[in-house]
Amino acid sequence: MGDDLILCGWRVRSALALDELLPWQGDDRPADVEILLDFIPKPAEPPIFVLPHSRLWANGDFLLELDDVGSFRVEGGCRVLVEPSENADPSALKAFLLGSVLGVLCHQRGLIPLHASAVHVDGSAILIAGISGAGKSTLAAALGIRGHALAADDVAAIDPNSARLLPAYPQRKLARDVLETLDMGHEGLVTHRTGQAKFRVPALAGFDPAPLPIAAVYILNVSMLAGSVEPERFSAVKAMTMLDKMLYRRAIGRKIQPAQTLFTSIARLAQVAPIYSLHRHKSAPLDELEQLAERIESHVRGCVKPRGRTAA
Template identity: 40%
Template structure:
C-alpha cells in the first residue's frame, strides 16, 4: 500500500488509514515501512536512553513497552516490530508521531509541534505543547471553511527558494471528547487514537490542503488564566529564538541524533517569519472569536501586532 505524506510517497506493510492514498507519479517510495525483527541495541551508539537509542550515523531505535519497537534509518526506512497484545491504533499513533518526527530530522526537514491552516493562500501555524489548544483551534478553522495542512506536527522545508514551505501532513485532527462535544461534532463513530483514551481521530479529507504553502506567520500558544492576560505579543530577537527552540518537535531526540547544528541553523532562518505569542483563554466558547481575530489580522495584507 502506498500513501502520501508531506509530498513523499510512503510504501507501508502496515495499513495507515490516517493517510491519503498516493495519487502522484509512479516512482520509487521515498519512505518504506516494513514489519520485521528489530534489534535490542545499536552498533556505535551515540545515546542510550530508556525509550530512544541513537547511533552516530543518526539511526534511531525507539521502544514503547507493550506497543512496538521501531528502527528508523536514513530518513527512508522504518522497521517496526509490534509487541504481543498491542493494538493497531496505538502502534500507528507512535509511528505517525515520534517516529515520523525522527524521520523528518533525518531527512533535513524541520518538524514543529504545531497545527497549521491556510488563510488567504498562505500557511499560518500555531505551536504549543500538548493541551495548548492546537487541535481545537484547527477544528474551529475547519468548521468555518478553512483548509487544514497539519494538526499536531507541522513540517517545514527550510531549503525552499521562497522561504519556509509547509508540507501538508495528516488529513485528520485529534480531539478530546470534551472539545468534540463543545463544538457539537458527533464522535460516536470516530476511531479513538488509543483504546483507553477519550481522544478521537476526526477525518478532514474534504478540508485538507494537500499542496505545500509558504509559511506566513507562526503563533506560539499560551494559556491565559483570565482576560487581562489574553492577547498577542510580537516576538523578536532572543524571545523569538527561545520560542522557536521550544516549538521544535522531538527537539531533544534530534540533538541526541547529532542534529543540533542543523536544527539551530534552520531556526535562524525561521526567525525571518513573523512570530507572536498568543495567550488565550481555554474556553471553547471563545475559540470562534480567536479564529475571527486571526483571519482579520491576515486578510488584505494585515500583519502581526507590533
C-alpha cells in the same frame, strides 16, 4: 505500486495499513519512505544517546520501544521497521508511527518538525504551536469550521530551504469536550489510545498535500491569568528561542541534526514568517473558541501580508 500513500509530500510504501493517509498521486518515483513489519535486529554498536523509550546511534538511526505497543526503528529518514508487541493494538502503533516516528523521520531528513497544528488561510499556512494540552488542535478545528482546511495536526514538517510547510495527512485529534462544543459528535470515531479522551477525526475537506508558504506562526500560551487578547510579535531573538523550544522530539532532534544546521534552519523560518505569542485564558469556556478563531483570522489577514499577496 498502486497502494502507495502520501505523507508530508513523501511517497510512502507501508506494510501497515494507514487508512488516514491519502493515496499517492504523484510521479512514478521510487518510494521516499518504506514502512516494513519486521523483526528488529539488535545493533552491535552501543547507542550514543539513550532515553527511557528512545535510543540513537552514531549514524542517526533511532529506536523507539514501548512495552505493550512495539518497537520502531527509523533509518536514514527513509526506512521504518515496525516490530509489534504481542497482542499490540494496531491503532496504538499508528499513534507512534504518525507521532514520534514522523518527527524523527523529519529530523533525519533535515526538516524542522514543530510541535504545531497548521491550517490554510488564503493560500498560505498559519501554524499554531504549543505544548501538549495548549489547544493547538482545538484552535485548528475551530478555524476549520470557518473554512480553513487542515494542513497538519500536532506535528508540522517544515522544509527549511523553501521555508514551506509540507502538509502531513488529513486527520486531527480532538478531545471529547471539544467535539461536543463544536457539535462534531464522536460516534464511530476511534480514540487515539485506549481509554483516552482524544479521538481521531478525519479532516479531508480541502486537504491539499502541496507545500505551503507560511504566513505566521502563533505560539499558544495557556494561562489562568488575563493576558493580552491581541497576538504580540516576538523579537527576532525571542522568535528563534521560541521556535527552538517548539521543536518536536527536540532532545533526539538536537542529537540527529548538527547544531549549526538547526540554528540556520530556525533562523530562516524566523526570517520568513512572523512569530507571535497568543494567549488563551484557561478558564474561558470553549464556546469562546470561535471568537479566538475569528480573531486569528482577522489578525492574519490584517497584520500579516502572506507571501504572494500584493498590498492594496
